[in-house]
Amino acid sequence: MKNRRWIQIGFFLFIAAIAVNHGLTEAGGGIAWLSNASLHAICPFGGVVTLYTYITDGAMIKKIHESSLVLMGLVLFLSVLVGPAFCGWVCPLGSIQEWVGKIGRKIFGKRYNRLIPKKADRLLGLLRYGVLAWVLIVTALSFDLVFSTVDPYYALFQFWTGEVAISAIIILLAVLGLSLIVERPWCRYACPYGAFLGITNKFRIFTIRRNAKTCVDCKQCDSVCPMGIEVSTSGKVRDLRCISCMECTSEAACPIPETVQLLGGIKDEA
Template sequence: MKNRYQKTRLAVQIVFFVLILYISVGHYLAEKHIAELPGVASLHAVCPFGGVVTIYNLVTDGSYIQKIHPSNLYVMGGLLASLIIAGAFFCGWICPLGSVQEWFGKLGKRVLRSHYNKVPVLLDKILRSGKYLMLLFVIIQTARTATLLFSNFDPYYNLFNIWTDEIAITGYIAVFLTIGASFFVERPFCRYACPLGAITVLFNSFSLINIRRRASTCIDCELCDIACPVGIDVSKVTVVRSPACNRCLKCVAVCPTNENGTLATRAFFSRKSDTRRKEIPARIYILVAALAFLLPIMISVFVGAFETEKTRVYVVPEDIKGSTSFAEIIDNYSLSKEQLFNSLGIPESASVELKIKDLTGILGFVGEEEVISREHIALLVDKYNDPITSMADRAKADFTEILSLVESAGLNGSDSVSEVMKEGPRGLFAYLFSGRWPSESSAVDTLVIEAPLEDHGKSTSIDIKGSTSLSDISSSVEDFEAFLEHFGIPKDEPVTSQLKDLKTKYGIEVSDIKEYLSEER
């Protein structure tokens, strides 16, 4: 009986561990353009805690926090369903970080034997409050900053990214402390620091299925107490409601009188310890708990709602990024395809799915500057209702000539930017911003080709990762001071500082720097 429960549990743990490892590796390979594995998102997109920490933002302003996706809400929904039905089953059977801690703990138990998992009772009680303090801290700071603050020192995320060299020093510390402590204590992070665990364990008190002991058939052998990895005195209670319980079922598996249902999983309404109501077989409990977690996720995937890319919210012009498509601009602002393509001289055969950063492949450079950049598009949105004369200070061409061209189209200087974009000469604003008319022979088949910058002063061909230094960045951007200002990095920051150090100091993600450089390109 013991082997059957725990072999099934080990199989479930391995499946979810391999799945998360596959997602991590696949996402890294896709970001590096090495390979594209099917069905791969980022680890952030499949973490249920992401759904918890973004709720405040969703309720207050309808947006997700940085790096959180719609998929997180469905994973959180699956977790909630599992918690209501089966208590902290997720922690004991599914969570990959919990499994890794447990596997290292088995090694520690073999070496330390009776000295393993011996934490003084008073110290253990004090340390257990740590996960509630961590939960409070993460929620407050996430709501305040609208960023996924916990990722900098989350051992789960950093463990599965530790080989990428793109994590902060705090991430390394969190991983090594967690794994190291697991050698001495059973699941230390789960017991003392996990903010998600602070939520899951609360459901042990009122889950629909829980572990119950029948006193009338119990022989007080206390084998269940010995088997419990987190030190719960199962033989002293009627219902196992302890916040430390992760529903591993080791106590149920070792009970010698279980043919009488002494220690078994029963429904919430079986209130008396000596009830003759038939218990729920452990295999049914495991199946129901696993399906409760997986079904909401599977249904959301089936109906196409499990989005692993964050839905961008466009409110102000500054929300426009280099990776924003013209379709998104048309959908979220007052500009039309006709206005955009006419004013910028974009070939009519181009798709509205064209991204701003890909315009360089069509319109190219003037000297070292792009003909049209993200800032130019944002300016058109911002000045949409203003007279064309409001653009005078942004003109690279002679503005008197610009007004002459506007008048030749039957318009005048008091007409709005939107009217001139629609009715004015084709490519007028590309000329206004760059001083050069876009070529009519621009090839549309170059829409997805990013023009290299080697011929324009600087190069962005460096491989951006955690070990990349500020010195490397300074040689790849047009305006290094603008880069520092954009990310709030002091000008006296040593150029030898690596990106992973910046993440620790200023909370700057490597992926954000990649996006910035992509937009610069």
């Protein structure tokens, strides 16, 4: 199994275990050696939404703690280095969409991921910046974690507690359902954190690069990209949607050695 699959499974189980342990601890039990932090405390996006309040008032919004700011900083550092690898390697919501997508590929075959026209796909991709702006504004104005009422990530790990807003559960089910026809629909069209991290694609140090001299234009890189990026027409992939999953590289889908690679350094950028 590829490195990425192991990491995704590992983080999914790790977050699920912490979420369950949090519930058990509140009920008076729990596993002592495992973190019992709330899901909000270990979500780096909490750091983004509370940043304004933290800077202006020196206080966190309700339910968000300093750990979210730490994680936000670490994920941002990782993203500046190699792009939004958090999305492609860590985020459990992204992982589960991919796993459901594998079923979709089996059902729809070659029609999978092609039911939404390319142009519409690109335009819909801008929606997530609208979501990001909405989340930041309403959070700053309300001092409350408004996003949790529609957050499918929260619903994914808390649905069994009865504490999740019905709207969040509906969105989670819609996302999982849509994953059967398009890969990572939440990440592509709605995720505000993906939108935020995606900005680092414009200046990240290590970038996916295609060597046009050796490329045979087979478009394998395009067909495997979970975010619908046309790697085959790019030199350097600076697309805001890239999640650094490495599926397009010569190590994975690209059949020609050293043609699509993750390269960094000033020399490579020249």
